[in-house]
Amino acid sequence: MxxxxxxxxxxxxxxxxxxxxxxxxxxxxxxxxxxxxxxxxxxxxxxxxxxxxxxxxxxxxxxxxxxxxxxxxxxxxxxxxxxxxxxxxxxARVLERNTDKTYLRALAAAGVPVVPTLWVAPGDPVDAVAAVDWPELVVKPTVSSGARDTVRTADRAAALAQVAALTAAGRTAMVQPYLAMVEDEGETSLLYLGGEFSHAVRRGPMLGGGFADVAREPDADQLALAERVLAVAAEPGELLYARVDLVRLADGSPVLIELELTEPRLFLDLCPDGPDRLAAATRSLLPGNTRSRPGVSPA
Known part of the structure; x- marks a missing residue:
């Protein structure tokens, strides 16, 4: 036997x-x-x-x-x-950084082109907000999603009132120009799964209506900027998924508006095998699997 x-x-x-x-x-x-x-x-x-x-x-x-x-x-x-x-x-370390939009300030300090932003923490002066010459302003808290507690206005008094309301509640406010070109160009979201570019989406503006989200091929300068953003923002192999949201300034140059590393919609419905790509990238991290390319490092 x-x-x-x-x-x-x-x-x-x-x-x-x-x-x-x-x-x-x-x-x-x-x-x-x-x-x-x-x-x-x-x-x-x-x-x-x-x-x-x-x-x-x-x-x-x-x-x-x-x-x-x-x-x-x-x-x-x-x-x-x-x-x-x-x-x-x-x-966890990625989520801690990414759930407060002050990460944009750190990326800008590292040389990444970011939408111009004024930061107003509780107790900070607000003179700079009143002085900007942007036709319309967007005011939002640094911890937010889905345009919650966000105001778009051309009225400086209304913008200052929103800043005051946020800082009085102990929150940091961020003030940006409203970029009217997004109503034609839209935002371009580049999606990465398992450390590799997967697909891209043209998204309508969240403030002020727009058009349906559709799949698109990113331009070369957009793809180059997204790769640069991720190289600065994360260690090699640190991210399972990432969404890099870009807009164009009036001069046509792409800039980062958000880097979504926590809970972004991945627009998997606009990529024919999107769910399977995410499942495969995740499966390669599980016990008994080995990766042939960089993967997510342990927390």
Missing amino acids: STALHPPVRRPARVAYATCRGVEDVEVLPVLAAFARAGVSAEAVFWNDPGVDWAGYDLVLIRSVWDYILYREEFLAWTRRTSALTRLANP
Whole structure:
């Protein structure tokens, strides 16, 4: 009789798709289906559900955690705790940097062309806001998403009032010019999965109506800027997903308006195999898989 030991039965890898209550995430079902096709057990889980055993997952994929703006400190504390139990993608250190838009100031200091921005923290003078010659202003808090608490106005008094309201609440305000060219050009979002360019989307402006989101090929200067942004913003192999949002200034030059590394919509519906690309990039991070290209580093 053979005495050879049978190899242990390996359980399927498990992935948690982190979301939040009360949202309509159009990407969750296609992504979960893509994981099933890839032989990975995946389920949507609320990030702040106290009953979840995060150690039971091989990876937590941060996706539609859109309520973090209301609970940022609690969210970041959760990312740190979860990172001690399992792998988080994107990593906790990335999420901490990216959930406050002052990261744009750091990128600008590193030489990345960014939409002109005035920063007003609680207690800062507001003289510069009144003095700018931009025809229209956009005022928003540095911790926000989806144009929440954002005002677009040509009225300096209204802009100053919004700055005052934000800083009185202990929040930092950012003031930018409204770029009217986005109503024709739109924003260009470049999507990266597993460290590689995947697809790009032309998006309508969030303020002031616009047009439907459509797939597009990025121009060479846009692609070059996106690669530069990611090289400055993250270590090699640090990001599972990234969305680089660009606009053009009046002179035609592309600039960064946002770098979405926390919970961006990835526009997977506008890429024929988008969900499968995300599932494959995620699967390569799981135990028993090796990568032939840079991957997400542990948190």
